[in-house]
Amino acid sequence: xxxxxxxxxxxxxxxxxxxxxxxxxxxxxxxxxxxxxxxxxxxxxxxxxxxxxxxxxxxxxxxxxxxxxxxxxxxxxxxxxxxxxxxxxxxxxx
Amino acid sequence: xxxxxxxxxxxxxxxxxxxxxxxxxxxxxxxxxxxxxxxxxxxxxxxxxxxxxxxxxxxxxxxxxxxxxxxxxxxxxxxxxxxxxxxxxxxxxxxxxxxxxxxxxxxxxxxxxxxxxxxxxxxxxxxxxxxxxxxxxxxxxxxxxxxxxxxxxxxxxxxxxxxxxxxxxxxxxxxxxxxxxxxxxxxxxxxxxxxxxxxxxxxxxxxxxxxxxxxxxxxxxxxxxxxxxxxxxxxxxxxxxxxxxxxxxxxxxxxxxxxxxxxxxxxxxxxxxxxxxxxxxxxxxxxxxxxxxxxxxxxxxxxxxxxxxxxxxxxxxxxxxxxxxxxxxxxxxxxxxxxxxxxxxxxxxxxxxxxxxxxxxxxxxxxxxxxxxxxxxxxxx
Numbered sequence: 001x002x003x004x005x006x007x008x009x010x011x012x013x014x015x016x017x018x019x020x021x022x023x024x025x026x027x028x029x030x031x032x033x034x035x036x037x038x039x040x041x042x043x044x045x046x047x048x049x050x051x052x053x054x055x056x057x058x059x060x061x062x063x064x065x066x067x068x069x070x071x072x073x074x075x076x077x078x079x080x081x082x083x084x085x086x087x088x089x090x091x092x093x094x
Numbered sequence: 095x096x097x098x099x100x101x102x103x104x105x106x107x108x109x110x111x112x113x114x115x116x117x118x119x120x121x122x123x124x125x126x127x128x129x130x131x132x133x134x135x136x137x138x139x140x141x142x143x144x145x146x147x148x149x150x151x152x153x154x155x156x157x158x159x160x161x162x163x164x165x166x167x168x169x170x171x172x173x174x175x176x177x178x179x180x181x182x183x184x185x186x187x188x189x190x191x192x193x194x195x196x197x198x199x200x201x202x203x204x205x206x207x208x209x210x211x212x213x214x215x216x217x218x219x220x221x222x223x224x225x226x227x228x229x230x231x232x233x234x235x236x237x238x239x240x241x242x243x244x245x246x247x248x249x250x251x252x253x254x255x256x257x258x259x260x261x262x263x264x265x266x267x268x269x270x271x272x273x274x275x276x277x278x279x280x281x282x283x284x285x286x287x288x289x290x291x292x293x294x295x296x297x298x299x300x301x302x303x304x305x306x307x308x309x310x311x312x313x314x315x316x317x318x319x320x321x322x323x324x325x326x327x328x329x330x331x332x333x334x335x336x337x338x339x340x341x342x343x344x345x346x347x348x349x350x351x352x353x354x355x356x357x358x359x360x361x362x363x364x365x366x367x368x369x370x371x372x373x374x375x376x377x378x379x380x381x382x383x384x385x386x387x388x389x390x391x392x393x394x395x396x397x398x399x400x401x402x403x404x405x406x407x408x409x410x411x412x413x414x415x416x417x418x419x420x421x422x423x424x425x426x427x428x429x430x431x432x433x434x435x436x437x438x439x440x441x442x443x444x445x446x447x448x449x450x451x452x453x454x455x456x457x458x459x460x461x462x463x464x465x466x467x468x469x470x471x472x473x474x475x
Contacts, residue, residue, distance in 0.1 A: 026253060027253075030132055032131075033133065036245040036249075044325055044394060075369065075395035076371075077374075077393060077396070080325055081393050082389065082392055083382055083388050083393065084378075084382065084389035084390065086378040087375070087381070088379045089379065089382060089383070
């Protein structure tokens with residue numbers, strides 16, 4: 001069984017269970033703050049895998065209902081998009 | 095929670111938390127900081143993290159210069175890496191008029207010990223080899239400008255303030271402020287009342303609503319500004335690149351994302367912070383024109399925040415004449431994060447000593463009624 005310092009919660013940003021527990025010890029108990037303190041959910045998948053797992057960890061550690069931990073504001077785009085698909089290179093760009 | 099405090103600070107961004115930190119550092123800790131959402135949830139946590147000294151107006155240049163000196167020491171002082179990286183700011187001009195403005199601003203900045211330099215477009219290629227200089231008339235570069243991670247600054251302040259014994263209340267809303275006989279008496283929140291004689295209004299774009307509670311009208315207006323971050327890349331873009339021609343700015347953060355935005359002159363004043371596809375289209379169009387290799391980079395996420403804009407694009411600092419215990423720390427007009435270290439130090443001096451090492455009188459609210467205003471022109475985003 002891996003130690004908590006080796007258990008990866010966020011695979012994009014290498015955030016471990018220990019990182020989350022440390023943030024909780026420092027007094028951060030809502031998901032928006034923990035996302036920013038640890039870097040959790042800020043990689044290419046934008047938290048699709050790790051945020052629900054992290055909410056479970058935070059809820060257990062703080063004895064809160066998962067609803068009280070909150071949820072992050074999902075940001076567009078749903079998947080990363082190339083600049084060239086969005087840019088208008090023909091028209092006036094000034 | 096405390097039911098009385100010497101000072102209540104409304105707003106948990108860098109303005110409020112920074113002032114609390116500067117006060118606590120000098121032993122003034124009888125403070126409650128109130129934040130409606132999580133710390134840094136307003137403009138601080140949504141901003142691009144740019145730190146620039148290249149302003150057009152003397153006062154902003156001095157505040158930014160002193161703030162850069164404080165940012166240079168901040169990671170050590172707070173015991174928290176704030177992701178500060180001095181890659182400079184490269185300003186791109188398109189027209190002869192813009193080139194002349196850069197020349198004049200560089201002269202003023204140099205006279206105030208800011209090491210900015212005017213350059214021909216070809217010289218800018220030495221700083222950003224990937225730049226397409228077609229259509230550019232000039233550039234200006236200041237190597238000591240840079241970027242930092244706003245949320246790491248917030249974390250540094252929060253962690254230190256908790257250790258210093260300052261009461262921090264997040265997820266708490268101020269409902270009203272009671273005034274009697276021309277003095278503040280009480281701040282009423284949804285978690286209880288706090289007796290106090292002094293309030294620091296550091297609520298960013300919502301400061302005007304706080305001021306209304308005590309009958310003070312502020313000229314500030316909120317404007318949405320959109321911003322995005324790309325996927326993480328190896329470090330390759332040294333400076334923050336900006337242009338006053340189209341209001342674009344973008345830089346690479348210390349963890350490898352490119353973070354940037356672009357202003358929209360048609361954006362109406364509102365509290366809307368929704369993201370739009372139009373923003374991504376406009377931003378990417380300008381960026382690939384400047385840096386063609388950006389075509390193959392992916393947008394990872396986009397969001398928006400509010401600029402708290404004053405009529406002269408300069409902050410409102412210090413007491414208001416009709417209610418001296420009501421101190422203002424807002425109206426940063428899109429450059430609050432970058433000047434907050436010096437601004438908060440001056441506010442702490444005002445609160446403890448009653449005077450400041452740099453005169454903040456020119457930034458008092460009364461300038462809008464006395465007519466003594468100087469416009470800051472260098473605003474992007």
